[in-house]
Amino acid sequence: xxxxxxxxxxxxxxxxxxxxxxxxxxxxxxxxxxxxxxxxxxxxxxxxxxxxxxxxxxxxxxxxxxxxxxxxxxxxxxxxxxxxxxxxxxxxxxxxxxxxxxxxxxxxxxxxxxxxxxxxxxxxxxxxxxxxxxxxxxxxxxxxxxxxxxxxxxxxxxxxxxxxxxxxxxxxxxxxxxxxxxxxxxxxxxxxxxxxxxxxxxxxxxxxxxxxxxxxxxxxxxx
Numbered sequence: 001x002x003x004x005x006x007x008x009x010x011x012x013x014x015x016x017x018x019x020x021x022x023x024x025x026x027x028x029x030x031x032x033x034x035x036x037x038x039x040x041x042x043x044x045x046x047x048x049x050x051x052x053x054x055x056x057x058x059x060x061x062x063x064x065x066x067x068x069x070x071x072x073x074x075x076x077x078x079x080x081x082x083x084x085x086x087x088x089x090x091x092x093x094x095x096x097x098x099x100x101x102x103x104x105x106x107x108x109x110x111x112x113x114x115x116x117x118x119x120x121x122x123x124x125x126x127x128x129x130x131x132x133x134x135x136x137x138x139x140x141x142x143x144x145x146x147x148x149x150x151x152x153x154x155x156x157x158x159x160x161x162x163x164x165x166x167x168x169x170x171x172x173x174x175x176x177x178x179x180x181x182x183x184x185x186x187x188x189x190x191x192x193x194x195x196x197x198x199x200x201x202x203x204x205x206x207x208x209x210x211x212x213x214x215x216x217x218x219x220x221x222x223x
């Protein structure tokens with residue numbers, strides 16, 4: 001039986017990452033934040049003094065990304081976040097990372113407790129449309145640009161950054177445009193995805209809604 005795969009897509013600061021982690025932990029599924037693959041690529045390019053917009057440099061960095069190091073603090077900087085959106089628009093980078101994402105979904109790693117997970121949760125921009133078009137469950141998590149900018153502003157200030165709302169909102173809109181207008185695997189909801197608009201919802205309510213969908217799918221999927 002194919003692995004049970006949950007694909008969660010959505011724009012920046014929509015809440016998809018938090019949701020994906022909670023769902024994975026709750027249902028005993030492996031989790032991959034695919035956005036961190038692009039952040040790691042951007043980090044390697046910047047660390048070497050390269051140009052994130054250069055296809056050759058970015059693709060070479062993508063080949064060196066280590067999945068075991070995706071939790072490093074350096075990937076969380078705003079500079080890396082902006083550069084990750086640039087490298088993600090490069091077809092050669094996406095091609096370099098595509099099979100690694102698919103392999104994770106098809107063969108999820110065993111969790112620390114030793115039992116093999118029933119599947120995996122992958123979150124990103126193109127999981128349900130390009131990476132895992134046959135995913136068991138597809139969710140598209142979104143929110144208004146203003147709500148997402150407020151969330152990102154709080155996040156950045158908690159890290160000690162000095163930022164203003166107007167700048168964060170403008171950056172958010174520019175990133176949305178890059179993600180949705182890129183030529184390869186643009187940000188979009190899969191036709192069969194369930195859309196969750198989190199603008200007026202707290203994280204717990206979004207988790208409840210998503211959990212109900214996944215519980216039903218797991219029951220139908222079998223052991």
